[in-house]
Amino acid sequence: MSEIRTRFAPSPTGFLHLGSARTALFNWAYARRHGGKLILRIEDTDRLRSRRESEEAINDGLRWLGIEWDEGPFRQSERAERHAEVIASLVASRQAYRCRCTQEELEERKQRTIAAGGKWTYDGRCRDLDLGEECGPHTVRLRIREGADLSWNDGVFGHSGQDAREIGDMIIRRSDGNALFNVAVVVDDLDMGISHVIRGADHHPNTPFQIAIYQALNVEPPQFAHVPLIVGTGGKKLSKRRDPVSIQHFRAEGYLPQAVCNWLIRLGWSHGDQEVFSAEEITSLFDLEAVNRSSAQADPGKFQWLNQHYLKQLPGNQLLREVLPFLEAEVDAKVEVTPGLERLLDLLRERSKTLVEMAQQARFLVVDAIEIDEKAARKHLKPAIAPALSSLAEALDELGDWSESEIEAAFERVLAAHGDLKIGKLAQPVRVAITGGTISPGIFETLAALGHEKAVRRIRAAIRGVESTAESRTD
RNA sequence: GCUCCCAUCGUCUAGCGGUCUAGGACGGGGCCCUCUCAAGGCUCAAACACGGGUUCGAUUCCCGUUGGGAGCGCCA
Numbered sequence: 232m233s234e235i236r237t238r239f240a241p242s243p244t245g246f247l248h249l250g251s252a253r254t255a256l257f258n259w260a261y262a263r264r265h266g267g268k269l270i271l272r273i274e275d276t277d278r279l280r281s282r283r284e285s286e287e288a289i290n291d292g293l294r295w296l297g298i299e300w301d302e303g304p305f306r307q308s309e310r311a312e313r314h315a316e317v318i319a320s321l322v323a324s325r326q327a328y329r330c331r332c333t334q335e336e337l338e339e340r341k342q343r344t345i346a347a348g349g350k351w352t353y354d355g356r357c358r359d360l361d362l363g364e365e366c367g368p369h370t371v372r373l374r375i376r377e378g379a380d381l382s383w384n385d386g387v388f389g390h391s392g393q394d395a396r397e398i399g400d401m402i403i404r405r406s407d408g409n410a411l412f413n414v415a416v417v418v419d420d421l422d423m424g425i426s427h428v429i430r431g432a433d434h435h436p437n438t439p440f441q442i443a444i445y446q447a448l449n450v451e452p453p454q455f456a457h458v459p460l461i462v463g464t465g466g467k468k469l470s471k472r473r474d475p476v477s478i479q480h481f482r483a484e485g486y487l488p489q490a491v492c493n494w495l496i497r498l499g500w501s502h503g504d505q506e507v508f509s510a511e512e513i514t515s516l517f518d519l520e521a522v523n524r525s526s527a528q529a530d531p532g533k534f535q536w537l538n539q540h541y542l543k544q545l546p547g548n549q550l551l552r553e554v555l556p557f558l559e560a561e562v563d564a565k566v567e568v569t570p571g572l573e574r575l576l577d578l579l580r581e582r583s584k585t586l587v588e589m590a591q592q593a594r595f596l597v598v599d600a601i602e603i604d605e606k607a608a609r610k611h612l613k614p615a616i617a618p619a620l621s622s623l624a625e626a627l628d629e630l631g632d633w634s635e636s637e638i639e640a641a642f643e644r645v646l647a648a649h650g651d652l653k654i655g656k657l658a659q660p661v662r663v664a665i666t667g668g669t670i671s672p673g674i675f676e677t678l679a680a681l682g683h684e685k686a687v688r689r690i691r692a693a694i695r696g697v698e699s700t701a702e703s704r705t706d
Numbered sequence: 707g708c709u710c711c712c713a714u715c716g717u718c719u720a721g722c723g724g725u726c727u728a729g730g731a732c733g734g735g736g737c738c739c740u741c742u743c744a745a746g747g748c749u750c751a752a753a754c755a756c757g758g759g760u761u762c763g764a765u766u767c768c769c770g771u772u773g774g775g776a777g778c779g780c781c782a
Contacts, residue, residue: 406780655740672744
């Protein structure tokens, strides 16, 4: 059996799109699974929409996801000569012919046919005219035999095909001399030795026409597999306005590439009841047979769950490396890495869905001065708790060993000394005092992570705050 | 409008004629744990779109209906 060669062929018209990324992932997984190669080809023949920056964005996105290609990136635009050559050979062998119908004429005839209740395919006006080079401005059309068998066995949809009569003689070269997408794709796939064309189901209707080109070229088409589209909430088409669709966006939101890949691979593909797949599992288990035929909605909830799952699994040094940029953006300053910070991040991974959230939750530890949430202060920093808070500040200040267990012991002493105060009564005020809010990891762990000096300073500052508001109230 | 495609809990899905009183996961409810928030454990609710066939037997096969999607460019 010959080598498995798949390709990812995006058009560089924006950022790496969610659906494109999944197609890339499927192609990559399929190639890896079978010891084959993935070829990256940029379909940039639409000059108006193609931009070099978006090509870079696609490469970056793929690299970030860990999808490595083996050959390319090739640019379709750089292969124009080869496309022209193939079209010329098709004309020479009378498989294609020149057509001088103008767009206006075509449009008019089309409207007339439709108005008369007919179905429009090219009416073949120039089909047998045998027009030569000198016929003036013209396009080139592929001659489609009426009885041609344009069917194929799709890797996902099974037996597929369309009646040749439904297709009509399609244009393969524009009047400006450039090849059209369908030919360019066929020629490139052929030249690049692609064995499996795995692409979005939006290409499903294109396939019969491409098969006609393979037939005209008298070559065997590759295997086709069309993967169902990803749709947005409500089963509607993904919209750039409503749905987040760019991989870069997810990256900026603090999602891990492992989570994105895992999420995407399970959209339309499954392996029994398994939900979590490492990159190794993806590339050893992925299988076209198990790809679904119906389109899938992208569920953000599952995505968040997966992201937290991977966050929890990340080795400490990697977690730090991932969060640091987000944390520095959060506080808008360079952040010094301390053991306390590392400890806090470790506690935070169980409480964060994304790196962005984690950075927000770690903020209190790296800033010099915190802002205390007013509502939290009103609820928890009341005069009644001030005495206990003072004793705690004292007890903590005297601690020689700033460890979680010593801090806990200090708490217990203070609690006992204040009439068996419940720990919750003291923990919340302290939490507000040191983090500015009501939410944090366990209070002993949080205090330990924050550090001796900052912790005591913040508690004392909170006590002063309580006293001053108490005074202003009695006025 | 025409061509093609799809249809299991809210969502992603398992199921490839009897094992289905339909399984898992996310999300949701409840309980436990608990210094807050999480995490974790246990638990509950939740689906075969509808109508005809085929068959001893249909979630599974066939045909319609309905609903959704894609394509119908001198775009890719």
